[in-house]
Amino acid sequence: MKKQFLYTGLALFLSLSAAAQKDPVAVKFSESINKNRAYSHLSILASDEYEGRETGKKGAWMAAEYIKKQFKSFGLVGPVKDGTDPYFQKVGLVTNDVSGATLSINGKARQLYKDFVIPSNSVSNTGLDLNASEVIFAGYGMTKEGGYNDFDGINAEGKVIMIFSTGDPTVKPGDSVPTGRAAMMAARQRMTNLMKSKPKAILLIDMNFDKLPESSKIASTLGRIMLKKDAPATAAPQRATPIITLTISPATANEILKASNTTVEALSKKIMESGKPSSLTATTSLVASAKKSETPQRGENVLGFLEGSDPKLKNEILVITGHYDHIGLNPDPNAKDKVYNGADDDGSGTTGVLLMAEAFSKAKKAGKGPKRSILFMTVVGEEKGLLGSEWYSEHPVFPLANTIADLNTDMIGRIGEEYLGKADSANYIYSVGSSMLSTELGQIQEKINNTYTKMKLDFKYDDPKDPERIYYRSDHYNFAKNNIPIIFFYDGMLGKDYHGLGDEVSKINFDLLAKRAHLTYYIGWELANRPNRPVVDKNQNGTPKTTN
Incomplete structure (x- = not known):
């Protein structure tokens, strides 16, 4: 259950509660976030050829190369300066x-x-x-x-x-x-x-x-x-x-x-x-x-950087993440299905990052780029313990102090068990942690959703008593533990296909994947263009900070 908090800033309250109108520029450049583009990416990333994308293995290296190629084609810059490839942050895996x-x-x-x-x-x-x-x-x-x-x-x-x-x-x-x-x-x-x-x-x-x-x-x-x-x-x-x-x-x-x-x-x-x-x-x-x-062991985070257009704001960074690794090949030598394809986990989130990267890049090429800079980052080693994002948090390419928020997409392509057969099954997303550190970020999300996508935002996993501890189980957490506001988008798919052989491209709802990516994109557009970064007014446990 989502907790509601009062915010004392009257100006913020008025600005967020006022009737909002869609930004036609944001809408225009969102058009490339669609089910056909989603399928073109995911059908490759979650194919048998990529061997389940296990960290440290051939399939993960292939996925990293594919993502880099896409980032370069969009016109994103590789920001890594201490390696041989500016798009690859080599993660110290052993x-x-x-x-x-x-x-x-x-x-x-x-x-x-x-x-x-x-x-x-x-x-x-x-x-x-x-x-x-x-x-x-x-x-x-x-x-x-x-x-x-x-x-x-x-x-x-x-x-x-x-x-x-x-x-x-x-x-x-x-x-x-x-x-x-x-x-x-x-x-x-x-x-x-x-x-x-x-x-x-x-x-x-x-x-x-x-x-x-x-x-x-x-x-x-x-x-x-x-x-x-x-x-x-x-x-x-x-x-x-x-x-x-x-x-x-x-x-x-x-x-x-x-x-x-x-x-x-x-x-x-x-x-x-x-x-x-x-x-x-x-x-x-x-x-x-x-x-x-x-x-x-070889492993790399793949980074694509879009510099902001405002000289005063471009040093502030919005990070958009998803992990591209999965769990690899089936060890059973007698099995007919040899590959854990990981289409939803997290081929779908990686696809979402690619769709958003393309949309923002097109806006910049047209002279309508965001005021703040955006780092699109697909990380490795999530399935091994959030390793890629932990490495980035300890070896950031851009100072964490300049990072205004992380929007993380990890499993956005399926209908979870709780929504199967329900009227809103194709119009929901679990939003995790949006108000954990910043009341303002949670309010921004509500405003953007009400204006653009009108999805059902399910805050079930914000409950401190959540037995699955979802808030701690994806890459956003390595930003949150450094007091960077986050939103983690997740479809709730925890059934037999979770880390199972049935997590296949054929089961992805591409319309829903695109809609969830749209929500993330519009929140990113708002965060990258608004005058101020989200205020961190909460402690790590979600309680309000005290002021003297």
């Missing part, structure tokens, strides 16, 4: 990847990717060093209250535990077996319960290890993409030391069990047929080690 991984069993070295993998989340910044003289085999690592217990009589604390990575001996023939997300959550819960017993390390036996493509094994050793900070990786803050976890092949597991005169195949059959645990302690020599090394 991964801390596993390197030098070794494993030996009974003095015999095992082969990386053929016999074992050490995932990146198992290695601390200071490395991994494991040495054990025995391994406890604990079946499927399951504990069910009042029933099956692989750890009955076992003290796992400080020990190396070996279990099957999947399977459930308590499932009877005909019982339903969890699949997809349910299976993933069940496996995660099992690991959580296991780690409560404080083992020294966990060896996960993957019975399909030999069938897995090497690319997926390599991928597990790569750390998540993050921003490179000034401190070296070894000094980077880290949560509690991770539990050492190795994924091993059945052959490696059998080498560990060699002195016990059994095999994982025999143990699995015994447990499944009896429905009872068959845990044992294997005497063996196991030595493992690994390090982490920082690997730079």
Whole structure:
């Protein structure tokens, strides 16, 4: 629910409440913001060729090049001066990847990717060093209250535990077996319960290890993409030391069990047929080690700059943003659909930025350009944690003190679940944060919408109790936390297609996308041409600032 605040400036109240008329110049140059232009951009950005635009991968680089090409064709200037390409702000992305991984069993070295993998989340910044003289085999690592217990009589604390990575001996023939997300959550819960017993390390036996493509094994050793900070990786803050976890092949597991005169195949059959645990302690020599090394990853924010026409105002900057990255390729080798296309998230917002950039550029070429300058910026790494916008906020091309507002479009192409079938389903948008820092910006938005687009503005996600915490989940937040007023436009699509394979161009409502881009454009036109920048009269928590 949107909170309403009183503003003490009488002049502002009168100016905003007066009947407003459409600016014919703004209307004229809005004509290129239309469904056909939207389709021409989005059908490329969200195509299979762009491979889901994952940060640090080929598809994202292709998208960045496409956006740069469009900015240049509009006549926008590349404002970046400390790189090789003035349209690209290189973002300091790195991964801390596993390197030098070794494993030996009974003095015999095992082969990386053929016999074992050490995932990146198992290695601390200071490395991994494991040495054990025995391994406890604990079946499927399951504990069910009042029933099956692989750890009955076992003290796992400080020990190396070996279990099957999947399977459930308590499932009877005909019982339903969890699949997809349910299976993933069940496996995660099992690991959580296991780690409560404080083992020294966990060896996960993957019975399909030999069938897995090497690319997926390599991928597990790569750390998540993050921003490179000034401190070296070894000094980077880290949560509690991770539990050492190795994924091993059945052959490696059998080498560990060699002195016990059994095999994982025999143990699995015994447990499944009896429905009872068959845990044992294997005497063996196991030595493992690994390090982490920082690997730079390519990623860039794409910037197009339109200089303002007023000598007194052109040093003030309006920023219009959308993130062009998505989540990449489907890891399932058997899937028919290989690409998470991300048409709505956030191909639609990126398309909106391109449409607005073209419209404002045409106005400038006709001698009707905005008084203030506008920075059109599509950012990378949003799906990895708002990384591109965070980098810009810490390394701004234009001073943040000169930045008057950020208008952010992230998912503006679909009808969200709450509006399906409703009368206003094709005439709404969630407006997030418009009055969080500036009462005036919220009032400007209301005035512009009432004058030009007459959409239903839904302020649901302004509620401080919003369980989804939408206000904190897109790139506008890195401006808001620096006390720059923002508006985040969002369609509310959180169903099965959110980060799903169904987020396709065919499901985009291009008329609605264009209308939402029109609203953003007209607000941008007002902000870039009005005499004063929006007043920041709120604290970060949305409460009014006190004046002496």
